[in-house]
Amino acid sequence: MIQLFHVTKTYPSNSPALVDISLQIDRGQFVFLTGPSGAGKTTLLKLLFREEEPTEGQILFDNQNVTRLNTRGVARLRRRIGLVFQEFKLLPRLTVLENVALAAQVVGMSRKESHIKAYRLLRELGLKGKYDSKPLMLSGGEQQRVAIARALINDPMLVLADEPTGNLDPVMAEETMRVFLKMRETGTTLIVASHNLELIKRYGSRIISLRQGGLVDDLERVTGAKAS
Amino acid sequence: MIQLFHVTKTYPSNSPALVDISLQIDRGQFVFLTGPSGAGKTTLLKLLFREEEPTEGQILFDNQNVTRLNTRGVARLRRRIGLVFQEFKLLPRLTVLENVALAAQVVGMSRKESHIKAYRLLRELGLKGKYDSKPLMLSGGEQQRVAIARALINDPMLVLADEPTGNLDPVMAEETMRVFLKMRETGTTLIVASHNLELIKRYGSRIISLRQGGLVDDLERVTGAKAS
Amino acid sequence: MKWSQLAFVGRRVRHSLWELLWNHVLTSGTMAMSLFVFGVFILLQENLQHLLKGWGDQVQINAYLDTNVASNEAQSILERIQSLPEVEHVRHISKEQAWRDFQTALGAQSAVLEGLPVDVLPASFEIAVKVPSRSGPLVEELASRLEKIEGIAAVEYPQEWVERLSLIVLAVQWAKWVLGGILFVATFFIVGSTVRLALLARKEEIEIMQLVGASEELIQAPFVLEGMLQGTIGGGLSLLGLWLFYLFLQQHFFLAFPLFGSMIQIRFLDPHSIALLLVIGLLLGGMGSLFSLRRFLRTWRG
Amino acid sequence: MKWSQLAFVGRRVRHSLWELLWNHVLTSGTMAMSLFVFGVFILLQENLQHLLKGWGDQVQINAYLDTNVASNEAQSILERIQSLPEVEHVRHISKEQAWRDFQTALGAQSAVLEGLPVDVLPASFEIAVKVPSRSGPLVEELASRLEKIEGIAAVEYPQEWVERLSLIVLAVQWAKWVLGGILFVATFFIVGSTVRLALLARKEEIEIMQLVGASEELIQAPFVLEGMLQGTIGGGLSLLGLWLFYLFLQQHFFLAFPLFGSMIQIRFLDPHSIALLLVIGLLLGGMGSLFSLRRFLRTWRG
Numbered sequence A, B: 001m002i003q004l005f006h007v008t009k010t011y012p013s014n015s016p017a018l019v020d021i022s023l024q025i026d027r028g029q030f031v032f033l034t035g036p037s038g039a040g041k042t043t044l045l046k047l048l049f050r051e052e053e054p055t056e057g058q059i060l061f062d063n064q065n066v067t068r069l070n071t072r073g074v075a076r077l078r079r080r081i082g083l084v085f086q087e088f089k090l091l092p093r094l095t096v097l098e099n100v101a102l103a104a105q106v107v108g109m110s111r112k113e114s115h116i117k118a119y120r121l122l123r124e125l126g127l128k129g130k131y132d133s134k135p136l137m138l139s140g141g142e143q144q145r146v147a148i149a150r151a152l153i154n155d156p157m158l159v160l161a162d163e164p165t166g167n168l169d170p171v172m173a174e175e176t177m178r179v180f181l182k183m184r185e186t187g188t189t190l191i192v193a194s195h196n197l198e199l200i201k202r203y204g205s206r207i208i209s210l211r212q213g214g215l216v217d218d219l220e221r222v223t224g225a226k227a228s
Numbered sequence C, D: 001m002k003w004s005q006l007a008f009v010g011r012r013v014r015h016s017l018w019e020l021l022w023n024h025v026l027t028s029g030t031m032a033m034s035l036f037v038f039g040v041f042i043l044l045q046e047n048l049q050h051l052l053k054g055w056g057d058q059v060q061i062n063a064y065l066d067t068n069v070a071s072n073e074a075q076s077i078l079e080r081i082q083s084l085p086e087v088e089h090v091r092h093i094s095k096e097q098a099w100r101d102f103q104t105a106l107g108a109q110s111a112v113l114e115g116l117p118v119d120v121l122p123a124s125f126e127i128a129v130k131v132p133s134r135s136g137p138l139v140e141e142l143a144s145r146l147e148k149i150e151g152i153a154a155v156e157y158p159q160e161w162v163e164r165l166s167l168i169v170l171a172v173q174w175a176k177w178v179l180g181g182i183l184f185v186a187t188f189f190i191v192g193s194t195v196r197l198a199l200l201a202r203k204e205e206i207e208i209m210q211l212v213g214a215s216e217e218l219i220q221a222p223f224v225l226e227g228m229l230q231g232t233i234g235g236g237l238s239l240l241g242l243w244l245f246y247l248f249l250q251q252h253f254f255l256a257f258p259l260f261g262s263m264i265q266i267r268f269l270d271p272h273s274i275a276l277l278l279v280i281g282l283l284l285g286g287m288g289s290l291f292s293l294r295r296f297l298r299t300w301r302g
Ligand SMILES: Nc1ncnc2c1ncn2[C@@H]1O[C@H](COP(=O)(O)OP(=O)(O)OP(=O)(O)O)[C@@H](O)[C@H]1O
Pocket: A011, A012, A014, A016, A017, A035, A036, A037, A038, A039, A040, A041, A042, A043, A044, B136, B137, B138, B139, B140, B141, B142, B167, B169
């Protein structure tokens, strides 16, 4: 579903953040992206949802060239992608429920429908009773889960999650992984950038390691030892 | 150095975030604060630097009642505390070096002196070559380390760090812990909220566990098995 | 845009109006301020033009008759003048009429005329000139022709006024465009900057909308609608201010220039200008938002 | 505050001026706009007052002499009038002088006087009244006393003008305070809101300063300094605008009312008012920043 051909990304006045990356990710894969701080994980994700454009190389998403999209095309692309950011990016003036429902309303879901769906997702992520709170009234981990709920509300084909468990305790992290796994069953592709070695070992069906912008390792689990 | 007497914190229109917490932390201790998401870790830290006031109970810092400070007193208190936030809170318009030096300039250090000191700290935290970058041009882990450098520049008596390694890879996390340990040798007290069980086990000389606002555990390591 | 998305835009606008009431009040206030100043100039211009029109009517030539002209002779001269193509109409001022007019004009000083014979002043014709001929050279030429008519002793006309008239018309037209243009740009600039500041305060909102895949139109629509609303309200406020200013001017102008009260009758904006001000407000608000928004979206990461 | 901290504040201001140039231009522009409108009213008021002062000098009583009064008699009457406590000075207008004045006053129409004897107009005294006595009842009382003097045929004075005079003085004084007050509040309000928006755009900066233990003064100083700078620049810009407005008015007023050109000589703001405008700008900027800042810091989490 996703193909990268010799992708290089150099930020202005900086050494390259990604160097000549080529890889292919199939539909329904659960990919972990690891590597030390500054390795280029976030950069890779940003290229996929066209927050940044590659300096060189091509990226195909569902056989569509991501590097050649206009503004309208970028919006259409993003509606099929669920995003979880390292910094959450929640709107402080909206309630938790509205924050999650927003993503659905933007693509044309009615208010009522979106609220019902957001409600269900939030409950699943253990945020019962926080629907009407504003994001700034939540703990770090709670905010992170709201961000995850928002990423999932449109049943995206692809979920890009950047350090989605960085602020979660081990139990909550497991819970979140389980939600991801459930998504995967419906055919969603998941790409998760993370430092959490334990989670990676337990859940990743494919582990891509970056270092200083280069692809240093790409392991795929053959015997399905998926944890429950 | 820090004493809490029956501290309770209830946010408006919420169940209590901290319930009847009493504890004492001595000078030079390295305290880990753990507990599931929403347990009240961040809230406890916020009470210590007077971002929030306790609903009930008293907090003493260096024999000074934190709950009774006026604006001027709060500013003076914070100058003796180094803070690392879950959300970093860096100024996007200043360079990394200026962000760190700002904290020193605010208490009256000259520009030159502050730059030299910031320079040294950033190098120690592995951010050589990023001095002139703006925070938004850094990876998550790099931003986190900038935040740590800022917290340490004034040689604080107390460091409060909220999930300081949430975005760091294991190697970088160890590195950071070592910087903390060095701070401790000069008599600085450290209180670190974290979910990282491994780090906690290796470095914590005291581990305080919260759950739903209550103090459920308070372990102190007796035989000094401090890792190197 | 789907119906559900229209409803979404509506909710966002309502939400923003409520949550950022203060900002909206500010923007409307700033626009009101700008449009007020703009409106003052329109008011000035309209009144000047009205004044000019009034004066145009006064481009008249006085032709004094010889003292010994009989009234039937005067009548034939009048008809002859009337038939000239440049002449709008002619009024005959008899000696008695002239005396009475003079008395009225002198007002308090009329006491000095006591004891003078009533027929000391000559009879005359007041000749109003048609619009196309109300320019310096043409009036001059007409006057010299009138002077040659038998029975007419002297011809007088306000030459300076006629010359000034065309000068003022020109000046006002220029001032209108130059000052109007400057003010329009200034207003647009200020509104744009206000909107830009408001955008800066709401940048996460825009960013997040972009990230969840909202279309450009969906992101921009609430801002543009708000801008239009603010602009229209600002226009309304400026009209209110102008009305108060008008009342103030009216009172004080009359008091200040009591003798010319009827001459410089101040008028409020005509409906056309009122509509113009509201439309400019609406457009400024909408366009200001749109422009700032687009530039903001483009230079976003800068 | 230590020296190093002063230097810090200086750096922050310079930094902000550079980075947020656009915002500063906006705030200055808005202030200039407000101060301009404010200044227009000062201009109006100053000119009205100047006008009034001119008119005050014209509160004069004309006393016409009997035709048969000899010139030495006239001289003794003049001295008698001169000695009255309310009288500022007296001017004797001989018959010939009166005739010439009349001719001048009639201007183009003076042709009608041809053939009249030069001594048809009576001689008179022009009596200027001292300032404290320039009110309706006092002038009336003085006039009735003058009328009783032997040799004086009639006394005239511009009663309506005198009454209007006090009315206008009153009205302008009221307008000055009421309109001035309203405008001042409006300006303060707009400036405060602009600053508030700017603060909203810089709230992380304030928050972080607070968190690293910066004192209140250190946090507020750069904003207040910037506000004062903006205000002063805004004041300067408004003065520029006023000067242009003044030039415009001057040209067009003279053209529009050529006959009264000398009477309503338009003047620019006096140095005192210029300083006032700059100081108001400075204070509005500084105070507006400080007020917004304090309220912002208080309701911060809201
Ligand atoms: N907008 C930017 N402008 C310039 N340089 C950037 C920008 N974003 C990232 N970089 C640089 O690119 C490199 C890779 O950054 P990236 O955010 O992809 O790392 P990462 O793997 O996500 O690290 P982390 O685990 O710390 O989040 C870093 O050295 C960073 O400084």
